[in-house]
Amino acid sequence: MIYLQIFSGASNMVEGVDRSFMVIFSISLFFLMGITATMIYFIVRYRKTRNPKATQIDGSNTLEIIWTVVPLILVMVMFFYGYRGYVIMREVPEDAMNIKVNGYMWDWDFEYENGKVSKDLYLPINKPVKLNLYSLDVIHSLYIPAFRVKEDAVPGKENYMWFTAQLEGEYEVLCAEYCGLRHSYMEAKAVVIPQEKFDTWLADYHPELNKDPRGLEILKANACTGCHSLDGSKLVGPSFKGIFGIQRIVLVAGKEKTVTVDEDYLLKSIKEPNAEVVKDYPANVMQSYSKVLTNEDMGEIVTYIKTLK
Amino acid sequence: MENHTQPLDFIQDKQGKKGIFAWIFSTDHKRIGILYLVSITTFFLVGGLLGGLMRLELIAPGETVMSPQTYNAFFTVHGIIMIFLVVIPGLGAVFGNFFLPIMIGARDVAFPKINLLSWWLYVTGAILALLSQFAGNGAPDTGWTFYAPYSTESGTNVVAAVFAAFVLGFSSILTGLNFIVTIHRMRAPGMSWFRMPLFPWSLYATAWIQVLATPIVGITLMMIVAERLFQIGFFDPSLGGDPILYQHLFWIYSHPAVYIMILPAMGVITEIIPTFSKKAIFGYKAIALSSIAIAAVGYFVWGHHMYTSGMSTTARWFFSFLTFIVAVPSAIKVFNWVATMYKGSIDVRTPFLYAASFIFLFMIGGLTGLVLGSLATDVHVHDTSFVVAHFHYIIFGGMGFAFFAAIHYWWPKMFGKMYDERRANVAWLITFVGFNVLYFPLFIIGVQGMPRRYFDYLPQFHMGHLISTIGAFILLTGIFLMIYNIMRTKKHGTPAGMNPWGGVTLEWTIPSPPPVENFEEIPTITKPPYTFE
Numbered sequence: 091m092i093y094l095q096i097f098s099g100a101s102n103m104v105e106g107v108d109r110s111f112m113v114i115f116s117i118s119l120f121f122l123m124g125i126t127a128t129m130i131y132f133i134v135r136y137r138k139t140r141n142p143k144a145t146q147i148d149g150s151n152t153l154e155i156i157w158t159v160v161p162l163i164l165v166m167v168m169f170f171y172g173y174r175g176y177v178i179m180r181e182v183p184e185d186a187m188n189i190k191v192n193g194y195m196w197d198w199d200f201e202y203e204n205g206k207v208s209k210d211l212y213l214p215i216n217k218p219v220k221l222n223l224y225s226l227d228v229i230h231s232l233y234i235p236a237f238r239v240k241e242d243a244v245p246g247k248e249n250y251m252w253f254t255a256q257l258e259g260e261y262e263v264l265c266a267e268y269c270g271l272r273h274s275y276m277e278a279k280a281v282v283i284p285q286e287k288f289d290t291w292l293a294d295y296h297p298e299l300n301k302d303p304r305g306l307e308i309l310k311a312n313a314c315t316g317c318h319s320l321d322g323s324k325l326v327g328p329s330f331k332g333i334f335g336i337q338r339i340v341l342v343a344g345k346e347k348t349v350t351v352d353e354d355y356l357l358k359s360i361k362e363p364n365a366e367v368v369k370d371y372p373a374n375v376m377q378s379y380s381k382v383l384t385n386e387d388m389g390e391i392v393t394y395i396k397t398l399k
Numbered sequence: 400m401e402n403h404t405q406p407l408d409f410i411q412d413k414q415g416k417k418g419i420f421a422w423i424f425s426t427d428h429k430r431i432g433i434l435y436l437v438s439i440t441t442f443f444l445v446g447g448l449l450g451g452l453m454r455l456e457l458i459a460p461g462e463t464v465m466s467p468q469t470y471n472a473f474f475t476v477h478g479i480i481m482i483f484l485v486v487i488p489g490l491g492a493v494f495g496n497f498f499l500p501i502m503i504g505a506r507d508v509a510f511p512k513i514n515l516l517s518w519w520l521y522v523t524g525a526i527l528a529l530l531s532q533f534a535g536n537g538a539p540d541t542g543w544t545f546y547a548p549y550s551t552e553s554g555t556n557v558v559a560a561v562f563a564a565f566v567l568g569f570s571s572i573l574t575g576l577n578f579i580v581t582i583h584r585m586r587a588p589g590m591s592w593f594r595m596p597l598f599p600w601s602l603y604a605t606a607w608i609q610v611l612a613t614p615i616v617g618i619t620l621m622m623i624v625a626e627r628l629f630q631i632g633f634f635d636p637s638l639g640g641d642p643i644l645y646q647h648l649f650w651i652y653s654h655p656a657v658y659i660m661i662l663p664a665m666g667v668i669t670e671i672i673p674t675f676s677k678k679a680i681f682g683y684k685a686i687a688l689s690s691i692a693i694a695a696v697g698y699f700v701w702g703h704h705m706y707t708s709g710m711s712t713t714a715r716w717f718f719s720f721l722t723f724i725v726a727v728p729s730a731i732k733v734f735n736w737v738a739t740m741y742k743g744s745i746d747v748r749t750p751f752l753y754a755a756s757f758i759f760l761f762m763i764g765g766l767t768g769l770v771l772g773s774l775a776t777d778v779h780v781h782d783t784s785f786v787v788a789h790f791h792y793i794i795f796g797g798m799g800f801a802f803f804a805a806i807h808y809w810w811p812k813m814f815g816k817m818y819d820e821r822r823a824n825v826a827w828l829i830t831f832v833g834f835n836v837l838y839f840p841l842f843i844i845g846v847q848g849m850p851r852r853y854f855d856y857l858p859q860f861h862m863g864h865l866i867s868t869i870g871a872f873i874l875l876t877g878i879f880l881m882i883y884n885i886m887r888t889k890k891h892g893t894p895a896g897m898n899p900w901g902g903v904t905l906e907w908t909i910p911s912p913p914p915v916e917n918f919e920e921i922p923t924i925t926k927p928p929y930t931f932e
Contacts, residue, residue: 107775110775111770111776111846114766114769114770114773114776118767121762122762122763125734129740129759132745133747136742136743136745141743141745144676144677144743144744144931146679146931148683149685150681153734153738154735157731161726162724165723165769168723168772169772172719172772172775172776172777173719175775176716177712177716177774179778227552231707235848239778240779240781241707244642244708245637246636246640246642247641247709264848271540274850374555375554377554
């Protein structure tokens with residue numbers, strides 16, 4: 091039980107969830123043990139060799155009523171605890187700090203009220219925080235096991251969760267809704283720090299210095315960087331780093347062909363990603379972006395990729 | 400002399416057809432039941448091997464035996480095969496077909512030709528499902544739930560898989576329709592509703608779900624196809640659709656589908672326990688009516704799959720409340736089964752071992768379902784391996800163990816041969832132990848926060864995954880031993896006789912294997928079904 095970190099108090103939601111769990115668990119364990127023991131006792135006590143003649147009993151209305159009403163009352167108790175632990179999760183305090191969360195294949199972005207965007211979720215201790223959940227592509231689900239919170243980020247919809255982090259430390263942030271190839275790698279950290287430290291961290295933000303080039307903004311907004319790295323590491327698709335101008339072997343309808351990665355090839359790969367797939371990379375993972383991006387946007391992307399030497 | 404008075408059994412009597420045609424074109428409900436038995440067992444083994452390979456991949460963190468794309472395709476295909484090809488048709492198609500007419504004193508189902516058509520639709524759907532794995536752009540990688548918009552955007556072969564499920568739906572609807580009419584119109588003289596055995600009762604409740612709920616998933620899956628082919632915009636927000644709508648439509652069927660699987664399983668257990676306790680079932684009416692209650696309330700609990708989806712707060716507590724209500728009729732059945740053993744004369748044979756272990760595993764599955772039905776706890780364990788453990792306890796520990804119980808209970812009747820009971824008991828023990836070693840650790844790592852459908856995992860979950868993988872191989876050993884033991888009755892089985900277990904329902908009053916027409920003379924029923932004196 092210690093290993094399960096029951097009642098750790100890492101967030102204000104832990105108590106309600108864990109109490110509800112313990113209520114259900116205790117009642118369930120009692121019935122599981124009781125019924126199993128009774129069954130085994132009957133099997134041993136009334137085995138054929140010891141009780142050669144069965145006594146015929148058709149039933150008992152009293153018993154039927156008892157074992158209908160008692161479970162009914164118990165499940166209502168369970169429902170009540172579950173409801174009580176849950177209802178606070180939807181009632182956000184007015185002074186909660188807002189953080190915008192963007193989920194995309196396969197990463198999280200946390201955007202703070204001053205515009206600072208972080209890959210990890212920095213949280214001031216003992217301060218209610220509201221996460222406004224958005225998705226750029228498919229459904230994701232923000233899950234922080236230690237905080238006992240989980241809520242889906244649904245494309246085209248707004249969803250939210252809130253909590254107050256109560257223990258300093260680092261906690262895993264995971265994706266709980268299956269979202270494709272790198273679903274299990276869609277992780278981040280929740281870092282709970284004192285308010286002063288958090289304020290310093292938040293203020294360390296220089297939008298005029300860190301402004302992304304337009305092409306990179308478009309790449310990020312369309313979750314391209316989930317599969318195509320900017321630093322040369324191999325993800326699902328080829329990295330953008332140093333790709334412009336080099337020669338690559340691609341597969342066209344199963345046959346190998348050498349192409350030079352030029353503007354035409356890059357544009358074609360955005361519009362018809364499966365026509366000429368670089369060798370050793372999977373086909374049919376990427377969809378056409380010809381309806382999603384304007385020609386101008388595509389041009390910006392190509393311009394940006396040229397700069398990645 | 401006796402050979403002249405006894406009619407040929409249904410296996411000897413090929414009705415003028417030759418070889419395989421005597422099977423695949425037969426309208427005899429018993430032959431159709433065996434067709435399903437062979438097809439479903441085959442797919443069960445395929446799905447089981449995929450599951451075993453997935454467990455092998457998860458034996459250690461990182462990539463061990465397959466790539467993430469292969470893993471994602473494996474759990475999708477494992478789900479599609481197990482849900483649509485094995486557990487949904489499962490007990491009803493195999494044992495329902497074979498025993499429903501016999502247990503109600505009929506010569507066949509109401510529409511024998513439609514019955515054969517159902518099997519052909521099943522085979523067509525199965526072929527389409529297999530094609531989706533090999534043809535086109537690679538096996539589907541959406542999970543068996545086909546959640547939009549991932550399923551409307553994935554580049555893999557989703558349309559074929561979805562269309563397969565659509566065709567299989569028709570097979571299920573027609574079987575359900577056939578059973579409803581059979582039960583209404585073809586019960587033997589004197590068999591009133593409350594003189595009908597409880598396996599037919601459970602099939603009756605199931606059939607209504609099949610007929611009423613399956614069309615919804617059929618339409619929903621066609622909407623996915625339309626979305627992919629014509630960009631209609633039902634579910635994909637980039638086309639103006641709503642992904643939550645898909646989840647509602649999908650679970651309106653797919654939650655009741657769980658009851659399509661489990662109700663006949665409960666029916667099987669309800670037959671086996673009185674036979675081996677030599678005692679009338681305790682609370683006959685309570686068990687019969689609780690089947691109907693489960694089927695009725697089970698329609699209105701689908702939203703419990705969606706507590707974290709962004710559904711309204713009102714909808715969330717409403718579905719949670721109903722989910723707790725539906726737990727009660729299941730509990731009633733468990734109490735009545737155990738009470739049936741009280742003061743019985745219990746003969747602990749292989750089918751009884753499976754039935755008793757069903758009760759234990761089903762209780763674990765059901766009780767952990769309460770954790771998932773409760774709002775606060777579900778927020779934590781939703782979409783974790785806790786859910787995976789829960790539904791495997793219900794579907795495999797429940798429906799699967801009931802299937803094993805049924806095959807050991809009725810095999811001697813179906814083929815007239817008895818298997819080696821010692822080896823059968825050994826196989827039961829290995830299967831039971833392997834099952835728990837495989838699935839129980841998943842509850843623990845689920846509560847610790849291990850999400851499901853993960854190709855890779857954090858190091859703290861390694862021990863749980865390792866134990867689980869070891870369990871998988873124990874379980875597969877048990878299952879192979881069980882199948883071997885049953886198959887070898889063909890050569891080494893001893894004659895089973897008409898009534899090897901001392902059962903009292905109608906199937907034990909006719910020869911093993913039964914003749915084509917089942918009964919020389921349709922019996923007249925004068926007593927309740929479980930009268931042992």
